[in-house]
Structures are given as C-alpha cells and as structure tokens.
Amino acid sequence: MKHPFAIVALLALAGLAAVSQLYLPLPLLPLIGRQFGLEPAAASAALGAFSLAYAAGFLLFGPLSDRLGRKPVMVGGLLALGIVTLLLSQAATPSQLIAGRALQGLATAAFPPAALAYLAESMPARLRLWALAWLSTAFLLAGLVGQIYGGMAGQALGLAWAIALPCPIYLGAAWLLARLPREQRAASASLGAHYAGLFSVLRKPELRGVYAPALLLVLCFMAFYLGLDRYQGSALRAAGLSPLATRAVAVPGFLMPLAVAVLLPRFGAQRMVSAGLATAAAGLLLASCADGLGLLLLSSVLFVAGVGIGVPSLIARTSALADASWRGQAVSLYTFLMFSGASLGPVLAQAMNGLRASTYFAALAMLMGGALLFSLPRSQSQAAAVKTH
Structure with missing residues (x-):
C-alpha cells in the first residue's frame, strides 16, 4: 500500500467528522426545542432517531462491504452522508428533522465497519495496530469533539450552519478515497449468503x-x-x-x-x-x-x-x-x-x-x-x- 500514513489520517478525519454527527445535537437540544416548538423529551427524539438507524445500519453495510468491497461502501456512505446532511440543515418541521436524522445515521453507518475492515486487511502488518488505534481514537474523540463543536457552532451560527459545515469533509474524503486503487478481492458468496x-x-x-x-x-x-x-x-x-x-x-x-x-x-x-x-x-x-x-x-x-x-x-x-x-x-x-x-x-x-x-x-x-x-x-x-x- 502506498502512503499508508496519509490513508490512516484521511480515514481518521472522516471517521471523526462522521461519527461526531451522533453527538452534535446534545448541547443544542434547547435550541432544537425552541426552533421546532418541541418539549425537551421530544427534541431528544432526534438524537434517538440517529443512533437507532446508525446501529441497525451496521448489519446492512458490513455484509455489503464483504460482497462489494470496502472502498465502494465507504465512498458511497460518505457521499450519501454529505447530501443527507445538507438536506437536513434545511429541515423546517419536526418530522423532517427526525427523518433526516434517521437517514443521516443510516448513511454514517456505512463508514465505521468498512473502514475498520479496510485497515485490518490493507495495512502492512507492522502498521496495522497503529492504524486501528488511530481510527478507534477518532471514533472515541467524536463523542467529545461533536459536543464541543455543536455547542460552539450552534450558538455562534445557528442550527442549520452547525449541521451543514462538516459536509465538505465528507465530500472531500469521498473524492480522495475514490482515487485509491480498489482493493483486490477474491470471488465471494452471494449477498444473501453474507447476510445469512x-x-x-x-x-x-x-x-x-x-x-x-x-x-x-x-x-x-x-x-x-x-x-x-x-x-x-x-x-x-x-x-x-x-x-x-x-x-x-x-x-x-x-x-x-x-x-x-x-x-x-x-x-x-x-x-x-x-x-x-x-x-x-x-x-x-x-x-x-x-x-x-x-x-x-x-x-x-x-x-x-x-x-x-x-x-x-x-x-x-x-x-x-x-x-x-x-x-x-x-x-x-x-x-x-x-x-x-x-x-x-x-x-x-x-x-x-x-x-x-x-x-x-x-x-x-x-x-x-x-x-x-x-x-x-x-x-x-x-x-x-x-x-x-
């Protein structure tokens, strides 16, 4: 693999930015409640919509990456996340907000399992643990960075801009990943067999x-x-x-x-x-x-x-x-x-x-x-x- 450190840095940055969306609304729940006329408990449903779709999405995209390859699933997921996030920033009703958050969680779920498996398979043996460690650190730091960014950007720029600003990271990372050579994969079983x-x-x-x-x-x-x-x-x-x-x-x-x-x-x-x-x-x-x-x-x-x-x-x-x-x-x-x-x-x-x-x-x-x-x-x-x- 050429430029392994650059690839790890790219995946870690993309993972940090993507998973941060799970935690971004936490400091903004009062703002979400005021903007959409929701009680605090109802405003928190937006957070739950993301996490449930996010967890369920792993069962969909892991077997899909076994069948189609890690890179296509990562690229497709980041492109979908960028588009859905832009649309979500324009949500005008509670139902649009919750539906958008669910779609956002589903799109985000394409990245972590494919990225982890990609590094485990593609990295030289001497760098594999370091690569997985950096990606794991990015996923953990997302819980902190997402809340800090959400609180600062939401108060300074408003909810729409706080949601939309990370989109260039998703789209840029998808473009860079698409330029990498596709990993060599042996013929595998049918997609149904992978899910089974x-x-x-x-x-x-x-x-x-x-x-x-x-x-x-x-x-x-x-x-x-x-x-x-x-x-x-x-x-x-x-x-x-x-x-x-x-x-x-x-x-x-x-x-x-x-x-x-x-x-x-x-x-x-x-x-x-x-x-x-x-x-x-x-x-x-x-x-x-x-x-x-x-x-x-x-x-x-x-x-x-x-x-x-x-x-x-x-x-x-x-x-x-x-x-x-x-x-x-x-x-x-x-x-x-x-x-x-x-x-x-x-x-x-x-x-x-x-x-x-x-x-x-x-x-x-x-x-x-x-x-x-x-x-x-x-x-x-x-x-x-x-x-x-």
Whole structure:
C-alpha cells in the first residue's frame, strides 16, 4: 500500500467528522426545542432517531462491504452522508428533522465497519495496530469533539450552519478515497449468503466473549455521563465547570488507544481487554464512593481510560479472530452491539433515576465487572487462540 500514513489520517478525519454527527445535537437540544416548538423529551427524539438507524445500519453495510468491497461502501456512505446532511440543515418541521436524522445515521453507518475492515486487511502488518488505534481514537474523540463543536457552532451560527459545515469533509474524503486503487478481492458468496452468515458469526463462542463486553462498555459510558450531569451537574457548575469542560477533563483517557497499539503486541488482546474492562470498573467504583469533585473527576479519567483501552482491544480481537471472508460481518455485529449500547445507555440511566448517586455508579461498576468476567476465555484452547492475537 502506498502512503499508508496519509490513508490512516484521511480515514481518521472522516471517521471523526462522521461519527461526531451522533453527538452534535446534545448541547443544542434547547435550541432544537425552541426552533421546532418541541418539549425537551421530544427534541431528544432526534438524537434517538440517529443512533437507532446508525446501529441497525451496521448489519446492512458490513455484509455489503464483504460482497462489494470496502472502498465502494465507504465512498458511497460518505457521499450519501454529505447530501443527507445538507438536506437536513434545511429541515423546517419536526418530522423532517427526525427523518433526516434517521437517514443521516443510516448513511454514517456505512463508514465505521468498512473502514475498520479496510485497515485490518490493507495495512502492512507492522502498521496495522497503529492504524486501528488511530481510527478507534477518532471514533472515541467524536463523542467529545461533536459536543464541543455543536455547542460552539450552534450558538455562534445557528442550527442549520452547525449541521451543514462538516459536509465538505465528507465530500472531500469521498473524492480522495475514490482515487485509491480498489482493493483486490477474491470471488465471494452471494449477498444473501453474507447476510445469512451473520447468524453463524454469532455462534462463535470467542466472538460472543467480545460482543457482550462491547455492548456493556459503551452502555456504561453513556450512562456514566448522564449520571454525572444528573447527580453532580450543579456542584460542577458551581465550581466553574460546564458539562463540556467536565468531559474535556477526560481527554487523556480518549487517547489511550494509541497506547494500546504499543502494548497489545507485548501483552496480547485478551490481557488488554481485561485491563481495559478492569480499569473502567475501577473508575466506576471510585465514582460510587467519591466524596469530592476532585475524586469524581479522577474517576471519570480512570473510567474513560478503561473505555479507551477496551474499545480498540476488542476491535483487534474481532478482526484477528475473523476470517477475511466474513470479517465485515464480524465487525458489523461488533459495531452494531457497541452502538446499541449507546442507545440503551440513556434508557438504563432513566430506569435508575430514583437511585442515590453512590448506588447508581456502583450498579454500573457491577455491570462492568460482569463484562470482564464474560470476556474471559472459556477454555484453555480458546485462551491459546486468543493469546496468539
């Protein structure tokens, strides 16, 4: 592959800009409510429309990329995202807004599974982990960058411009990716066989040990920050920390995928997954017993560091355990479950609304501990297989 570093930079930038659309409306919900005459709960439906379509889209586009190739799916998805986003910026009614957000989520879903599989297949072996780490970092940072950009651009320029401004990135990235040589792909089964293969992927026990932790990891990530805002929001604001500043404190944790690229070849995927989940559980446990803002912010850094270690390590296990002929399916199921967790996180947070703060974060710590136990190999043979990756 020529210019691998430029290709990784291009995919990371495109991934950051695309996935940021999931989080962009969070600081703009009051503005959306005023502009469209919606109550806060109804305004948040725009966010849910994106995340549900986004998660479901992974099941569509992963097998499609196995059949058609990674590059055509990435290029088509970015082109569709650019067009849909431009149309969404002109939405004039609540129904147009929610429908546009759903289409936007579906278009965005074409990029992550195809990009992850593309790097796993196309990068030289010595750069593969670094490439996956940078792309994982971009996806994680999107949760922070999307909210910061949305808040700043929405207040300065208005909702329409905040939505539309990233479009040149999508269209420009699609144009640059289209100029790359198409990857060499062997003849594969029919598209129907690829979709049917999703069920056979679920029957692989080693991948089940990846999927359940991925769902719980991102579910707890969403629920953690919702709980932080609910229980400590007023205290943090009194200390001069806005919700966005509170999230920015955890930036070092978002950069942990880059450390994973160094540590994973030495310690193996299983140990790195265990380290990530254990670190996340420790952060949640610290949050449950924190008696001051200092410890609480430290717990957020520790928890996000665990997420930053866990996400790329789980992706590396998925890519390594999956054969090239069904890697897109395996990555699709992984990303589907991961972002299903993002959709279920607010539901869980609402269901635990009546709990005390300490009990709330302790419950999340127990879920994370369960994810750690579920990720452990079930047999010596499986452990040996995982250790090689």
